[in-house]
Amino acid sequence: MSDSSLAFAPAAPSAIPVSAPGTGPGSAPAARTAIAKGSIEFKRSNRALFFGGFSTFSLLYCIQPLFPLLSQQFHLTPAQSSWSLSVSSGLLAISLVLLSAVSDRVGRKPLMVASMLSAAVLTILSAFAQDFGQLLAIRAALGVALGGMPAVAMAYLGEEIEGPSLGLSMGLYIAGSAFGGMSGRLIASMLSDFLSWRWALGVLGVAGVLAAAEFWRSLPASKNFVPSTKGWNALPHAIKQHFSDRGLPWLFCLAFVLMGCFVSLYNYIGYRLLAAPFSLRQSTVGLLAFLYLIGIFSSVWAGRLVDRLGRRGVLWIMLSVMLAGILLTLFDSLPLIVIGMALATFGFFASHSIASSWVSRRARAPQALASAFYLLFYYLGSSLIGSASGMMWGFDGWTGVIIMLGLCLGGGVLIALRLRHLQPLGAREAVA
8 A cells, every 4th residue: 555644754743722512332431533534643543453354354354265275174064164264254253243342341452452362362372273163263363352342443443533534544444444355365276386284374374463552552542532421231322322323223234235135146156257258267356355455445545535525426436336346247258257246345445444434433423333333244145145145146147146236236325325314413424
């Protein structure tokens, strides 16, 4: 990334006071001190969250290209081998809701640092697993550990970054996530070819430790976080508050649709390109992972566009771009399919950046819980729509997959159009 906001810079306080309602889970003062765009703290926070997104998703998805090697090593079927990712993502979806509530009591930065460091250590330990049962147990613990990062990071940005610059900061965090998802897969593939899958996991785990150290060094301490003094019995009321909001449930539904359609597209495009009339090599199909680079650009670009034009006017357009890209893959033309995949990737990361920053800006206390529910729906969409797409593949091949994804994304566009008429809550949603 060449963006100046990722540059190295020494620590120095630079912030502006912004009138806003309380942003922490407890009773906050009437004004908060927000990190201003261009300040050293803004650069440090963006740099730290980029590393956080990179580490989280490289450690989560690095196992995916190793499925065939795990099948050989432990005598597994492809479906059994895939459990090493499914168990992590499933427990991540559950733990992020619980750990977001923990962060409302212990603070944002300490929990995120602990999450990154423990996930990195667990990845190193997974390289020494003696059987598949041990590997699954470690990957399950990894999923729980990673739950302390995504929702809490979104809440931190919503609390600390000034409103007009939140879109850019969220975009940079998601760019780091995209880069991590891509690089984790590519690095694991290359190292496993030249060395072994154990070396691949070990090296990525060490990289995760270094990323955690840089995250701890760079991220400014929270200034607007107010620890919650409420007991766990307040959780049902907080959940009801979020789901009674006129916008948040629709944004949760968008998360479900977005991730479900995106994962399904990449899950099954390989089957289409390996078969006639394309008959591509597996290594050639794997190059589609480089399209994630488009996502790194689009998430940051969309954040800047939202900071100028507002979320309501941009979100439905990005969803439409994703839908158009998916429909292009119906043609029996390899260039059109690649263009379609590129457009879908562009639209997905842009839409996710916009929707997630909207949740952070709209949610009232406890804010991390709202971000956690967004991500819970996000990963549920990956699981449920991904499975349903597999059934559609068996029923009508690629056409069946695209019909289902097209209907889901069409519904997503309608939700985004509905959200255009949503009234802002006030100062915290000033740029919306």
